[in-house]
Amino acid sequence: MIEINGVSLAYDVTNILSDISVTIPKGGVTALIGPNGAGKSSLLALVARLQPLQSGAITMDGLSVASTPGKVLAKKMAILRQDNHLGSRLTVRELVGFGRFPHSRGHLTAEDRKVVDEALMLFDLDDLSGRFLETLSGGQRQRALVAMAYCQDTDYLLLDEPLNNLDMYFARDLMRSLRRIADERGKTIVIVLHDINYAGTFADRILAMRNGRIVADGRPDELITTDMLNTIYGFEIPVTTIDGRPVALPFR
Ligand SMILES: Nc1ncnc2c1ncn2[C@@H]1O[C@H](COP(=O)(O)OP(=O)(O)OP(=O)(O)O)[C@@H](O)[C@H]1O
Ligand SMILES: [Mg+2]
Numbered sequence: 632m633i634e635i636n637g638v639s640l641a642y643d644v645t646n647i648l649s650d651i652s653v654t655i656p657k658g659g660v661t662a663l664i665g666p667n668g669a670g671k672s673s674l675l676a677l678v679a680r681l682q683p684l685q686s687g688a689i690t691m692d693g694l695s696v697a698s699t700p701g702k703v704l705a706k707k708m709a710i711l712r713q714d715n716h717l718g719s720r721l722t723v724r725e726l727v728g729f730g731r732f733p734h735s736r737g738h739l740t741a742e743d744r745k746v747v748d749e750a751l752m753l754f755d756l757d758d759l760s761g762r763f764l765e766t767l768s769g770g771q772r773q774r775a776l777v778a779m780a781y782c783q784d785t786d787y788l789l790l791d792e793p794l795n796n797l798d799m800y801f802a803r804d805l806m807r808s809l810r811r812i813a814d815e816r817g818k819t820i821v822i823v824l825h826d827i828n829y830a831g832t833f834a835d836r837i838l839a840m841r842n843g844r845i846v847a848d849g850r851p852d853e854l855i856t857t858d859m860l861n862t863i864y865g866f867e868i869p870v871t872t873i874d875g876r877p878v879a880l881p882f883r
Pocket of ligand 1: 647669671
């Protein structure tokens with residue numbers, strides 16, 4: 632369980648996050664949605680301690696994110712950031728292997744290699760494993776980054792817009808894989824998404840942010856309504872139902 636309590640964040644005098652308190656239960660998929668600039672990445676960065684807390688508290692399974700040693704935290708939580716710069720001449724397999732660092736400290740064991748192979752397979756990277764990152768397409772590189780985070784084999788996986796650059800086939804494939812590792816391995820997935828229909832299809836719960844606050848929190852069928860989406864995004868979005876699920880149609 633991730634407990635976020637009274638968390639605020641400001642740069643100079645601008646409030647980015649305002650007194651956020653929310654609990655993310657262990658297991659399952661929680662989607663974080665909201666307009667550009669709402670504070671989704673900022674909140675995730677605080678949870679992953681990529682940024683120091685200014686106020687409030689965050690715990691993960693009772694461990695304070697602020698004071699738990701990095702080595703311990705790195706075995707508990709992995710994060711894929713929204714922006715990643717990978718200029719160096721690394722192969723896909725090497726990059727994915729970096730995910731094992733908290734376990735192997737740089738010397739991959741046979742067990743580590745097994746996890747790397749499994750991640751390469753899961754994210755359809757086996758044919759690309761020997762390729763240098765700089766030779767990959769945007770979507771291929773994105774899948775390699777997700778595979779690296781997965782390879783860390785943590786209970787919590789925080790993913791900031793992992794569908795960036797993915798075509799429809801791989802976006803669906805990635806969401807299905809995440810759903811499966813949540814269901815079959817008890818992983819807790821927190822995922823920032825802009826496509827609310829992916830959130831509606833694959834998440835158990837949706838947290839919506841706007842202007843540095845959580846403005847809605849509930850199951851997909853509670854959140855994906857014209858009224859709720861208007862509150863979150865500020866415009867009228869028709870919603871229909873397909874196979875019993877709400878589907879937003881933001882096209883007109
Ligand atoms: N280092 C910084 N200095 C000043 N302002 C910042 C900084 N980082 C982020 N912000 C501001 O904080 C707000 C929230 O940014 P954040 O990246 O968390 O939004 P987001 O919800 O992830 O948006 P997006 O959907 O565009 O990724 C934005 O207004 C952004 O301009
Ligand atoms: Mg962001």
